[in-house]
Amino acid sequence: MRATCILLCFFTFLVASSAHPGKKKQYKPCKELVLYFHDIIYNGQNAANATSAIVAAPEGANLTILASQFHFGDIAVFDDPITLDNNLHSPPVGRAQGMYIYDTKNTFTAWLGFSFALNSTDHHGTINFMGADPIMIKTRDISVVGGTGDFFMHRGIATIATDAFEGEVYFRLRVDIKFYECW
Amino acid sequence: MRATCILLCFFTFLVASSAHPGKKKQYKPCKELVLYFHDIIYNGQNAANATSAIVAAPEGANLTILASQFHFGDIAVFDDPITLDNNLHSPPVGRAQGMYIYDTKNTFTAWLGFSFALNSTDHHGTINFMGADPIMIKTRDISVVGGTGDFFMHRGIATIATDAFEGEVYFRLRVDIKFYECW
Amino acid sequence: MRATCILLCFFTFLVASSAHPGKKKQYKPCKELVLYFHDIIYNGQNAANATSAIVAAPEGANLTILASQFHFGDIAVFDDPITLDNNLHSPPVGRAQGMYIYDTKNTFTAWLGFSFALNSTDHHGTINFMGADPIMIKTRDISVVGGTGDFFMHRGIATIATDAFEGEVYFRLRVDIKFYECW
Numbered sequence: 163m164r165a166t167c168i169l170l171c172f173f174t175f176l177v178a179s180s181a182h183p184g185k186k187k188q189y190k191p192c193k194e195l196v197l198y199f200h201d202i203i204y205n206g207q208n209a210a211n212a213t214s215a216i217v218a219a220p221e222g223a224n225l226t227i228l229a230s231q232f233h234f235g236d237i238a239v240f241d242d243p244i245t246l247d248n249n250l251h252s253p254p255v256g257r258a259q260g261m262y263i264y265d266t267k268n269t270f271t272a273w274l275g276f277s278f279a280l281n282s283t284d285h286h287g288t289i290n291f292m293g294a295d296p297i298m299i300k301t302r303d304i305s306v307v308g309g310t311g312d313f314f315m316h317r318g319i320a321t322i323a324t325d326a327f328e329g330e331v332y333f334r335l336r337v338d339i340k341f342y343e344c345w
Numbered sequence: 346m347r348a349t350c351i352l353l354c355f356f357t358f359l360v361a362s363s364a365h366p367g368k369k370k371q372y373k374p375c376k377e378l379v380l381y382f383h384d385i386i387y388n389g390q391n392a393a394n395a396t397s398a399i400v401a402a403p404e405g406a407n408l409t410i411l412a413s414q415f416h417f418g419d420i421a422v423f424d425d426p427i428t429l430d431n432n433l434h435s436p437p438v439g440r441a442q443g444m445y446i447y448d449t450k451n452t453f454t455a456w457l458g459f460s461f462a463l464n465s466t467d468h469h470g471t472i473n474f475m476g477a478d479p480i481m482i483k484t485r486d487i488s489v490v491g492g493t494g495d496f497f498m499h500r501g502i503a504t505i506a507t508d509a510f511e512g513e514v515y516f517r518l519r520v521d522i523k524f525y526e527c528w
Numbered sequence: 529m530r531a532t533c534i535l536l537c538f539f540t541f542l543v544a545s546s547a548h549p550g551k552k553k554q555y556k557p558c559k560e561l562v563l564y565f566h567d568i569i570y571n572g573q574n575a576a577n578a579t580s581a582i583v584a585a586p587e588g589a590n591l592t593i594l595a596s597q598f599h600f601g602d603i604a605v606f607d608d609p610i611t612l613d614n615n616l617h618s619p620p621v622g623r624a625q626g627m628y629i630y631d632t633k634n635t636f637t638a639w640l641g642f643s644f645a646l647n648s649t650d651h652h653g654t655i656n657f658m659g660a661d662p663i664m665i666k667t668r669d670i671s672v673v674g675g676t677g678d679f680f681m682h683r684g685i686a687t688i689a690t691d692a693f694e695g696e697v698y699f700r701l702r703v704d705i706k707f708y709e710c711w
Binding site: 189217218219220221234235236237263264265266267271273275292293294296303304305306307317318319342343 | 570572579581582583584591592603605606607623625626627641642643645654656658673674675676677680681711
Binding site: 387389396398399400401408409420422423424440442443444458459460462471473475490491492493494497498528 | 555583584585586587600601602603629630631632633637639641658659660662669670671672673683684685708709
């Protein structure tokens with residue numbers, strides 16, 4: 163009986179230690195999703211299939227071509243299809259909606275504030291992202307600051323990679339979302 | 346004595362299980378607030394009582410009327426009074442400040458980034474919100490990503506409903522804020 | 529042996545109680561950083577050393593001078609050097625990147641969404657901020673909603689003070705970042 167209790171104590175201790183599992187240094191995600199989204203910037207001639215538009219720019223710049231000087235100051239609003247693979251024409255599982263801001267004068271970096279609104283047989287809910295995106299680096303980490311529906315109160319890290327681009331009109335981003343707080 | 350210890354063990358186990366109470370599936374809020382805010386969009390003629398202004402729009406659009414094509418690309422900055430009930434003329438308990446972005450080409454959706462700055466006898470502090478707002482749906486969930494003052498480090502979910510609107514000038518939003526991390 | 533177990537039980541209870549230490553009311557930061565950042569607004573004549581630009585403004589305003597009526601509606605994009613002390617010319621330890629929005633008609637307040645991208649011998653990673661900034665108040669609290677790298681999954685509160693300003697071109701902000709969730 164004593165042994166049982168000691169075992170219980172020990173087991174309880176283990177449980178207590180892992181009461182907030184993500185807080186340990188090993189950082190094992192409680193959930194992971196890999197998704198792609200596709201951004202087609204409006205350039206004055208592609209209104210039908212553009213999914214984003216430049217809506218703000220510094221003095222002297224216009225809204226149908228990204229500003230010079232590394233596009234510093236451009237704000238683009240987007241509503242991009244999300245797919246499970248890297249094919250723009252795959253059936254979308256949701257939309258990536260929000261904005262990006264080009265925010266450096268001497269290289270290409272962006273600041274991102276956006277949401278994934280997922281609506282598929284597998285996932286229903288939103289995921290909210292925010293962070294700095296140094297575009298020229300192969301993979302960039304931003305914060306998953308919250309979620310709703312299937313992703314209620316989730317937090318985590320999203321690793322973004324530019325999977326493909328065509329000139330300054332089409333960008334495809336691969337997003338590896340690792341949740342560390344899952345509820 | 347053994348029984349006591351086993352009881353203690355068991356009790357400890359329960360405590361351990363609930364060390365992070367919000368992480369359970371029942372999702373009972375630790376705090377809840379229902380507030381209203383009132384948005385009057387500047388249309389070129391209502392400077393005196395407008396509380397928000399369109400400050401960015403895609404090429405070809407102007408800033409005194411929401412863009413065509415479901416307002417896609419419009420960014421509005423707002424500073425709206427918050428009230429305890431649905432009356433615009435009730436004494437405000439704070440201000441809702443930030444921006445919304447119309448971000449879909451084929452329906453009305455917005456992306457929200459804003460804060461409540463509350464300053465009343467009941468509440469003093471700020472609440473920070475972010476998320477996708479599919480305006481045409483009756484209730485929409487966004488993330489409460491943080492707070493200060495009375496809402497120090499809080500997280501939760503805000504459910505937004507369009508309580509009333511008049512044309513494209515006045516919108517009243519009901520916000521049901523449920524905190525699940527209260528500190 | 530029983531005493532040992534009771535002791536264990538008690539110890540386990542203590543561990544359980546503090547499984548999420550930050551959730552207690554004493555609010556002791558698990559990490560703290562004090563940094564400065566320096567914002568030089570583009571005014572049409574300082575392109576070489578400006579670090580921010582007004583990119584959106586309400587109807588009737590322009591982009592080389594802050595709008596009248598307390599700058600209501602101006603959106604500025606910035607890429608500001610971060611330093612360890614209050615000297616603009618100290619070696620930068622990173623960049624503050626994002627945007628601020630002037631969002632009140634009858635006083636100066638801003639809404640902030642930005643990131644610190646730190647890259648020094650001491651710190652490597654990003655910190656993501658969001659919140660209301662009532663500029664005229666001596667110190668203002670905003671939310672630290674996430675981080676990456678050395679600041680993986682961190683949350684906290686940043687207290688901002690306007691350390692210096694010159695007209696409406698140069699602002700220096702002191703940021704005292706207190707993390708309460710450190711992982």
